[in-house]
Amino acid sequence: MTRSSPRLLTFACAFLYLFMYAPLFVLIVFSFTPAEYSVEWEGFTLKWYEAVFNNKNIQNALKVSLMVAIPSVLISTAIGTITAFALYRYKFFGRGMFQGILYIPLIMPDLVIGISLLLFFTFIQFDLGILSILLAHVSFSIPLATLVIIARMQRIDRSLEEAAMDLGADEWTTMRKVTLPLLKPGIVAAALLTFPWSFNDFVITFFVSGVGSSTLPLRVYSMIRLGVSPMINALGTLIVLVPLVFVIIGVYLEKRSVS
Amino acid sequence: MKNVPSVELVNVTKRFGDVVAVDNLSLKIKEREFFSLLGSSGCGKTTTLRLIGGLENPDSGEIHIGGEPVNDRPAYERSSNIVFQNYALFPHLSVTDNIAFGLRLKSRRVPEPEIETLVKEALKLVHLEGYGSRRPNQLSGGQQQRIALARALILRPKVLLLDEPLGALDRKLRKAMQVELRRIQHEVGITFVYVTHDQEEAMSMSDRVAVMRNGNFEQIGPPREIFETPRTRFVADFMGASNIMVGRVLGVGTGAADGIADRQVQIETEAGFTIISRCSQPISSGASVSFSIRPETIQVFPPDWEWSADNKFDGRIVEKVYLGDVTEVKVALAEKEFVTSRIQSRMDQKFDFQENAPVSIGWNAEDCNLLSD
Numbered sequence: 001m002t003r004s005s006p007r008l009l010t011f012a013c014a015f016l017y018l019f020m021y022a023p024l025f026v027l028i029v030f031s032f033t034p035a036e037y038s039v040e041w042e043g044f045t046l047k048w049y050e051a052v053f054n055n056k057n058i059q060n061a062l063k064v065s066l067m068v069a070i071p072s073v074l075i076s077t078a079i080g081t082i083t084a085f086a087l088y089r090y091k092f093f094g095r096g097m098f099q100g101i102l103y104i105p106l107i108m109p110d111l112v113i114g115i116s117l118l119l120f121f122t123f124i125q126f127d128l129g130i131l132s133i134l135l136a137h138v139s140f141s142i143p144l145a146t147l148v149i150i151a152r153m154q155r156i157d158r159s160l161e162e163a164a165m166d167l168g169a170d171e172w173t174t175m176r177k178v179t180l181p182l183l184k185p186g187i188v189a190a191a192l193l194t195f196p197w198s199f200n201d202f203v204i205t206f207f208v209s210g211v212g213s214s215t216l217p218l219r220v221y222s223m224i225r226l227g228v229s230p231m232i233n234a235l236g237t238l239i240v241l242v243p244l245v246f247v248i249i250g251v252y253l254e255k256r257s258v259s
Numbered sequence: 260m261k262n263v264p265s266v267e268l269v270n271v272t273k274r275f276g277d278v279v280a281v282d283n284l285s286l287k288i289k290e291r292e293f294f295s296l297l298g299s300s301g302c303g304k305t306t307t308l309r310l311i312g313g314l315e316n317p318d319s320g321e322i323h324i325g326g327e328p329v330n331d332r333p334a335y336e337r338s339s340n341i342v343f344q345n346y347a348l349f350p351h352l353s354v355t356d357n358i359a360f361g362l363r364l365k366s367r368r369v370p371e372p373e374i375e376t377l378v379k380e381a382l383k384l385v386h387l388e389g390y391g392s393r394r395p396n397q398l399s400g401g402q403q404q405r406i407a408l409a410r411a412l413i414l415r416p417k418v419l420l421l422d423e424p425l426g427a428l429d430r431k432l433r434k435a436m437q438v439e440l441r442r443i444q445h446e447v448g449i450t451f452v453y454v455t456h457d458q459e460e461a462m463s464m465s466d467r468v469a470v471m472r473n474g475n476f477e478q479i480g481p482p483r484e485i486f487e488t489p490r491t492r493f494v495a496d497f498m499g500a501s502n503i504m505v506g507r508v509l510g511v512g513t514g515a516a517d518g519i520a521d522r523q524v525q526i527e528t529e530a531g532f533t534i535i536s537r538c539s540q541p542i543s544s545g546a547s548v549s550f551s552i553r554p555e556t557i558q559v560f561p562p563d564w565e566w567s568a569d570n571k572f573d574g575r576i577v578e579k580v581y582l583g584d585v586t587e588v589k590v591a592l593a594e595k596e597f598v599t600s601r602i603q604s605r606m607d608q609k610f611d612f613q614e615n616a617p618v619s620i621g622w623n624a625e626d627c628n629l630l631s632d
Binding site: 164169 | 314335343
């Protein structure tokens, strides 16, 4: 180790973080200035936030987003827990294959998922609307939820469940009194990680939403098409910060469950 | 009912894929017995324990607990309880809730005030009064160990199964817990089946020991019998009898005037030494045999010392290892014939033995133990 390498590392890190967060920082800063068309600082204001909160369209979009995200989190976490149980606990033909298949939606382009879901809904003549968005979100959230919960499950000592059975608890009681309480941090982390997945999604939602059922990202997109208003900056700031809080809590819980 | 074995295995076999973990075992463990399964890792001792506890199902054979067949009963319906190697305390529950876990299950219907009393008694039994509200991770290894014991004992099982329960403890604590376990066993008066790889531990605690190898029993008997008269080379080796010799029977004692006493045999070793050994089994002249001699029964003296032994030879010290209260002395009788003796360190000091020095070495026929393989 030479003396210069820590300095080089510091520089590289600083550059990396600047690269990642400078644009976001610009967005946040300009959401607080009254200038409508220029990108110059002209003093502090909260008027764009006021505009966001008074905008009926945004309010509706937020409502749609939450109506999708909350059930999507609940359903995908529940299914994820059950899937994790099946994949981790039981040996059956093709188990490895099923576990491998879980990763595919995580690397598949959203565009492909979106188009295929649209085709599928059209094929089975399913009306596009909040329900189709919800189904789409559940389908791409399940793999993430399952993988997070499996990761937690792998850390649970099998002998704890054996001990419960040995002490007289049948399979169901063992799951209720030992496995689920130990799995709880994993389940909570899965919920907190799938929430922003659903809340932030644009591409897939774009394909499967019908007329009049715009989520927040879709609404922002249609607003930009009419010209970038600083109100978008304010809305963007809110959209970044709210899910970020969820992710931070999720990561914290996941970390705490390790120790 | 008196003679019903507490645990009985009849021709029990368990395979994992191609590996036969437990191979056609039959065994009877008596009521209130402290029975140890002793062997190195992979010998099938833990699998045997898990089969009794119902955490594994046998491929064939029958398992009885208290005279009842339990093959079809899952672990949660058996009157046996396990103390796990890693304790397996529930990290999300307090000590009290851990101990009360079994009693609180609906199937047992124990009223809550009674549970409270029983948990208190259990904590007292393992000397951990006042620890009830702690979490398992706030306890030391030895304390966790005792909580695991209390959690299993509170259910009053017919058999307590212990899987290397002292393996993770340091030497001093292990000694203390050995005494503690024996005390608890006497106090609660139930059968203990104890799995260990530590022969000293098995010796000091057990009423009977089964030495296991490759899923089979090599020898079953009281500790003294296994220690002093190991039947096979493996058991002799495992019990630390480091002198194992091979030879051919020259003559069998008949009590007649052939110079060999009754119940003794004369053996010629591979290197050509003639040795007198005790022999209780029928054997014929010319048969090839192996025998073991415990190192502490072999005596070493200076070459001109006046003393007598059934087998006495001249040798040369090749190696000396100081072990504290005893010193291990390896002596060459011939080019390739070595015996290792363990003498009191103060004897070594008195005679001032040096490496390469000539010595007189010997042992009695009584301390020669013929092996059956």
